[in-house]
Amino acid sequence: MLSLLLSSTLHAQEIRTLELGEGLAITFVRIPAGTFEMGSEPDDPHAQKDEFLLHKVTLTKDYFIGQYEVTQAQWEAVMGYNPSTFRHPDRPVEMISWNDAQLFIRKLNALGKGTFRLPTEAEWERACKLGGYSFRDDEGQIIPWQLRQYGWFHSQSEGRSHPVGRKKPGAFQLYDMMGNVWEWCSDWYGPYPDSAQTNPTGPETGDIKVYRGGSWFNEPAALRPANRHRHPVDVRFTNAGLRLVMEP
Secondary structure: OOOOEEEEEEOOEEEEEEEEEOOEEEEEEEEOOEEEEEOOOOOOOOOOHHHOOOEEEEEOOOEEEEOOOOEHHHHHHHHOOOOOOOOOOOOEOOOOOHHHHHHHHHHHHHOOOOOEEOOOHHHHHHHHHHOOOOOEOOOOOEOHHHHOOOOEOHHHOOOOOOOOOOOOOOOOOOOOOOEOOEEEEEEEOOOOOOOOEEOOOOOOOOOOEEEEOOOOOOOHHHOOOOOOEEEOOOOOOOOEEOOOEEOO
16 A cells, blocks of 8 residues: 655755555656757767757746666555566566556556656656766867766676666666666657647657667667657567656
8 A cells, every 4th residue: 555655855955755555666856947949959979860950949848857766666566567678676567568558657646646657758758868877078078978877778788678777867866767678658659749838748640659768778879868769559679667756
């Protein structure tokens, strides 16, 4: 049974903790409202076409995003089963579709201890960019030795996911924003607008959903804050999981 949400401070940042019982908890870090540039810079040699145009996005409200990817133990505490291939209670849950993530969220919300959801693309990217997860040299190339301190990627992951929180966190104390598993977002996939946006949530309809962050399976070029990837809502992979947002 989940207990009440608790508030505390982590390095002068507000966090909230959702206790799951038996020593399990999901912690959320407050991300401040503000304006940032979403997408890739024109000179990024790794950027894909769908990462343009670089455009201003304003998020008008603070939000709380998971400090870690949802673990297998946390998923099993809510759902009663573990779908993952790389079994370990502290590894991120994987082999979950976007639809599976929605069922998990509905069950979590039904407990009446808060309102939880997937992050929008904009919320995810703002949190990642504020965290400083960009490791590029003067020519825009990713610096692998720096990146490996913060994320699990193909050449050093030993072909599997790893327990969350084993790498360094970014500036906002968020772990594994880069690598380990891709993280589903709430948005339908679509092209970026050519003008500034306020609280964007993506297209109203679509066929495929976005996920972010790269994974243990990907090379460093995929582990960039602006990188976008997408899949149908019913597919499952050993390198796709989720990170939650809690409504303030």
